[in-house]
Amino acid sequence: MSDIRVRIAPSPSGNLHIGTARTALFNYLFAKKVGGKYVLRIEDTDAERTSQAYIDNIFDSLKALGLNWDEGPDVGGEYGPYTQSERFDIYPKYAQILLEKGFAYECFCTPEELEAEKEEATKNKLAYVYSKKCEELTEEQKAKLRAEGRKPAIRFSVSKAQKAFHESPIVHFDDLVKGDLHQDTGLIGDFVIMKSNGTPTYNFAVVVDDMLMKISHIIRGEDHISNTFKQILIYEALGAEVPKFGHLGMILAPDRSKLSKRHGATAVSEFVEKGYLTEALINFVALLGWAPSDGVEIKTLDEIAQDFRINEVSSSNSIFEYDKLNWMNGQYIKKMDIKELTEKAKPFLSKYDLTELTEEKLEKVIAATREPITILSDLEKDVEYFFGKDIVYDEGVKEENIDTEQAQNILKYFASQIDSYDFDNEEKLHEQLAEFRTYFKEQFGIKPKVTMWTIRAALTGRTRGADMGVILEVLGKEKVKYRTEKAIV
Numbered sequence: 111m112s113d114i115r116v117r118i119a120p121s122p123s124g125n126l127h128i129g130t131a132r133t134a135l136f137n138y139l140f141a142k143k144v145g146g147k148y149v150l151r152i153e154d155t156d157a158e159r160t161s162q163a164y165i166d167n168i169f170d171s172l173k174a175l176g177l178n179w180d181e182g183p184d185v186g187g188e189y190g191p192y193t194q195s196e197r198f199d200i201y202p203k204y205a206q207i208l209l210e211k212g213f214a215y216e217c218f219c220t221p222e223e224l225e226a227e228k229e230e231a232t233k234n235k236l237a238y239v240y241s242k243k244c245e246e247l248t249e250e251q252k253a254k255l256r257a258e259g260r261k262p263a264i265r266f267s268v269s270k271a272q273k274a275f276h277e278s279p280i281v282h283f284d285d286l287v288k289g290d291l292h293q294d295t296g297l298i299g300d301f302v303i304m305k306s307n308g309t310p311t312y313n314f315a316v317v318v319d320d321m322l323m324k325i326s327h328i329i330r331g332e333d334h335i336s337n338t339f340k341q342i343l344i345y346e347a348l349g350a351e352v353p354k355f356g357h358l359g360m361i362l363a364p365d366r367s368k369l370s371k372r373h374g375a376t377a378v379s380e381f382v383e384k385g386y387l388t389e390a391l392i393n394f395v396a397l398l399g400w401a402p403s404d405g406v407e408i409k410t411l412d413e414i415a416q417d418f419r420i421n422e423v424s425s426s427n428s429i430f431e432y433d434k435l436n437w438m439n440g441q442y443i444k445k446m447d448i449k450e451l452t453e454k455a456k457p458f459l460s461k462y463d464l465t466e467l468t469e470e471k472l473e474k475v476i477a478a479t480r481e482p483i484t485i486l487s488d489l490e491k492d493v494e495y496f497f498g499k500d501i502v503y504d505e506g507v508k509e510e511n512i513d514t515e516q517a518q519n520i521l522k523y524f525a526s527q528i529d530s531y532d533f534d535n536e537e538k539l540h541e542q543l544a545e546f547r548t549y550f551k552e553q554f555g556i557k558p559k560v561t562m563w564t565i566r567a568a569l570t571g572r573t574r575g576a577d578m579g580v581i582l583e584v585l586g587k588e589k590v591k592y593r594t595e596k597a598i599v
Contacts (some may be wrong), residue, residue, distance in 0.1 A: 114146030115326045118179070119173075119316065122152055123159035125377035126171035129331060129361045129369070129432070130393045136358065137175045137329050139418035140398070146559045149323060150182030152193045155315055160195075171378035174388045176411050181406070190322040194315055201310040204348060205303060205317050207262050213271050213347040214303060216262035217244040219256040239299035257443075264304040266314070268295050271343040281339050286329070286356030288425045313340045316446060321350040329420065332357040356420055359427040361398055371429050385458055385486030386435070390442040394435045398428035408441060436484040436582050443480050452476045458486045462497040473582045478576035495570035496584055501593060503571040511567035520550060520564045523593045533587045541580040568597035 118134040120126065133593040150172070154160040169183065181187030210212035224240075234443075241493040245267060249254075252262075272279055272295045303314035310318070320328065335357050347351045361553040362375040375381045381391055389410075396414050397407060400423050409417070443451065452473050454463065464472060479492045495501050503512075511517055527546065532538040546565075547558035563573045569581055569590060582590055 112146040113326060114139045114143045114325055115149060115152055115275075116142060116146060116329060117149040117151055117323065118177075118323050119151040119319075120168050121156065121159070121165075122154050122161060122164040122168060123156065124164055125167040125379050128376055128378060128381070128395065131171065131175060131177075131378050132361060132398055132498070133330055133358060134172060134177050135392060135395055136400075136418075136420070136423065137509050139415045140327065140329060140420050141180075142415040143418050144508045146326075147152075147180045148158050148177075149187070149189075149325070150179035150185075150192060151181065151319060153193045153312070153316070154193060155309060155312065156197070167379055171382075171575045174382060175378065175392045175434055176388070177392075194310075194319065196310065197315075197319070200322070200593050201304065201318055202308065205310075205314070205378050206578055208266065208303070208344075208347055209264065211347060212267070212488065214264050214266050215245045215300075217245070217261045217265045217300075217557075218252070218260045219244060220249070220260070236298065236460070240301070242267075242269075242300055243301070259369075261306040263302045263306045264301045264317065266303045266340070266344060266347070268298050268340075270344060271347045274345040275343070281342060282344060283338065283352075285335075286327070286354055286420050287359075287423050288332070288357055291335060291338070295339065295343070298340060304346070313337055314344065317341050317348070317350075320353060320495070321345065321348065321542075324428050325353055327354045327356065329356040329358065332359055356423070358423065359399055359425060359527060361430050362427050363430060364432070366429070373430075374432055385443045385488065386439050386487070387454065388448070390439040391435070395440075398430065399424045399426075400539075408438065440484040443483060444485070448473050448477050451480065458489055461490065461568050462493070466497055467584065472562060473578070473579050475584055478580040488556070492575070495572070495575070496581075499589065499592060500596075501571040503567070504573070507567050507571060507573060511563050511573060513599065516554075516556065516560075517564045517567075518599060520553075520556070520561055523592055524568075525591070525598065527550065528587060528591050528594065531582065531587070531590075533583055533590070535557070536579045536583045540583050541579055543582075565594075569593050 118130075118137050120130050120134075123421040138148050152165060152168070170181070179185060181189065182192040204236060205214060209216075209593070217356065227237045227241055240594060244262075244265070255262075255295055272281065276295075279295050280292050281295055282290060282427075285291050298477050301313065302311050319325075338355050338357070342352055361369050363369045365373075369376055375384055375386075378388075378391070382388060385432060393408060396409075396418075400418065402409060437573070446454075448541070455476050467475065475493050475496050476489070479489060483489060512521070524546065527542075531542050538572075539562070543562070543565075547561050550556040550561045551558055566578060566579075566581070567573055569585065575581070
């Protein structure tokens with residue numbers, strides 16, 4: 111078994127975003143490629159923004175995408191629990207270790223004092239860095255401040271950690287995606303690791319968790335790069351092995367702005383609600399910054415995992431092309447087993463009484479209408495004429511394809527033939543429709559497609575749609591007769 115352990119650690123302050131899903135996927139693929147472990151941890155230290163509904167959405171979305179975790183909530187494991195709020199008793203212990211080692215100190219500064227420092231830096235056009243004025247407080251001074259009712263936060267001493275573990279103020283790390291990255295630690299400033307209320311900050315809690323869970327590789331968005339330098343120093347100060355880091359480019363909208371709701375769906379659950387198949391969605395997301403070695407884009411999750419290589423992930427930002435997602439989703443719809451597709455389609459047909467049709471006929475409807483659609487919600491409009499007694503005509507259809515003298519003659523003849531049609535045999539219906547078209551072509555010179563437009567218009571209110579043999583078989587004699595007669599003036 112591989113020693114590689116990766117994790118996905120979303121914050122439950124919203125539904126699972128497509129960007130977080132991409133991060134989860136790349137972690138999953140990296141682990142599965144080598145038989146490693148894929149861990150889920152919920153980072154809910156921000157109680158005000160945390161919601162159980164969002165936590166449930168994260169769980170449901172990851173499972174729907176097939177990204178089932180090896181360790182984490184509902185699965186357990188050696189390093190559980192996997193929710194930060196359930197681990198608050200752990201973090202003070204490690205903060206105390208840093209205090210004792212001299213890599214952290216108590217900070218009694220009030221919000222007002224810190225704001226004054228920031229304003230002074232702004233006034234002097236300088237980047238704000240904490241003044242470190244609490245680093246060398248004596249025990250007597252600390253006692254006095256406590257007597258005033260001040261509760262200290264705990265700050266990490268960047269300069270002491272840097273000097274202890276690095277020859278230069280410039281800290282480097284070799285990113286799995288972007289290569290060499292570095293930062294001058296003098297620009298970081300001493301940062302808070304434990305708030306005065308006793309809760310850990312993100313950069314501290316994540317290091318303690320990843321250290322205790324033995325996470326070997328951390329793959330995440332490039333917006334975390336600035337955090338990485340702080341976290342490396344904390345790992346070193348705690349005497350822990352520093353994981354390998356890989357930072358993914360951002361996912362941008364087609365206009366190259368940040369992907370947001372104004373561009374369309376952004377959460378996995380929103381895509382599913384709109385009718386995207388999770389198999390297509392995860393396949394598409396895999397191609398945001400990565401390309402298969404054989405150039406074949408449509409692959410199963412297992413096939414992608416076997417082909418995935420983290421060093422081949424692009425370091426650039428990726429464009430979320432909704433048109434390509436629609437195309438890919440359409441491909442999956444076309445190839446899906448009809449029984450499975452019908453089950454997936456049912457939630458999008460809730461406005462209709464599905465009991466009007468047998469399961470076999472419903473499958474025929476889905477099979478006959480799936481060819482042009484890109485998302486399952488398109489079916490609601492495309493299958494409309496299969497349900498109910500009456501139909502709604504598309505604009506102009508009645509005037510052009512029903513009300514003309516020629517159309518009326520076609521419909522009257524069709525009405526006279528209905529009783530002779532075999533509505534239980536699609537193949538036979540096709541033969542009878544062919545004979546009908548041939549009759550009007552030979553007797554009146556009417557093109558076969560014009561004849562069929564008239565019949566289709568009378569039965570569906572449209573001039574395009576499913577195969578006419580399927581339409582007749584599914585509607586049945588009584589509905590066909592009713593709609594035809596109603597179209598005759």
